[in-house]
Amino acid sequence: MGAGPSLLLVVLGGVLGGMGRVWLGQWVGRHAPSEFPWGTLVVNLLGALALGGIAAQGSAGGALWLLLAVGLLGSFTTVSSFAYQTLTLLRGPRPGLGWLNLVMTLALGLAALMLGHALGVGLLAPGAA
Template identity: 55%
Template sequence: MELEATGLLLVAIGGALGGMARLAVGDAVARGLGSAFPWGTLVVNLSGALAMGGLVGALGLPVDMPGLSWQLLAIGLLGGYTTVSSFSLQTLTLWQQRRPLAALANVAVTLVAGLLALLLGWWLAGGAT
C-alpha cells in the first residue's frame, strides 16, 4: 500500500488522537474497576473493535487503496486507540503472577468478545443489509 503525503498526515493525526484516547479511557476504567485485571485495555480493545465494525458497515472494506476517511479513522485513530502490545504484556504479567486462569480469560474474552463487538458494530452501521 502506497500512501500519499495527505494520507500519511491523516494517519499521524488519527494515531496521535487515538493514543491519547486510549490513555484516557484505559486510565478511567482502571480507576473505576481496579488494576487486578487489565479492564482498561479490555474496554479499549472491545470499544475499538465495535467502532471498527461500525466503520466497515458504514464505509465498507477498502479493496485497493483505502480512502482518506479510512486512513484517518481506521488506520490512524483506531490503530492508535487499540493496543495489542499492552494486551500481550498484561497477559504475560498475569501468567508470571501465577494467575494462568486470568491470563487465559484475558486472551479468550479479548478475542471472542472483540470479534462479537466488531460484528455488532458492523450490524449497527447497516452492514447486514
C-alpha cells in the same frame, strides 16, 4: 491520494486515538481497580465495535479509513499491551486471569466487531433513521 496527505490523516487520527486510549484506560483503571487489565479490554472492545461500523460503511482504503481505522483506532486499540498483560498474568500467581483475558479479548472483540458491523449496515438500510 498521495503519500503526504495519507500520512497526515494517519498522524492526526493516531494522535487523537493514542490520547483517547490513555485517558480511557486510566479512567477505567481508577473505577475498576484490580490486577485484571480492564482498561485495555475496554479500549480494544470499543475499537473493535467502531471498526465494525466503519467497515460496514465501505470506506476501506479511502481518506476516512486512513483517518479513523488506521490512525484513530490503530492507536486507540493495542495488541502489544494486551499480549504483554496476558503474559504477565499467565506468569503471575493467578494464571487463570491470563487465560480469561485471552478468551474475553478474542471472543468479545469478535462479537463487538460483528455488532458494530451489523449496526453500521443497519444505518445504511433503506428507511433507517
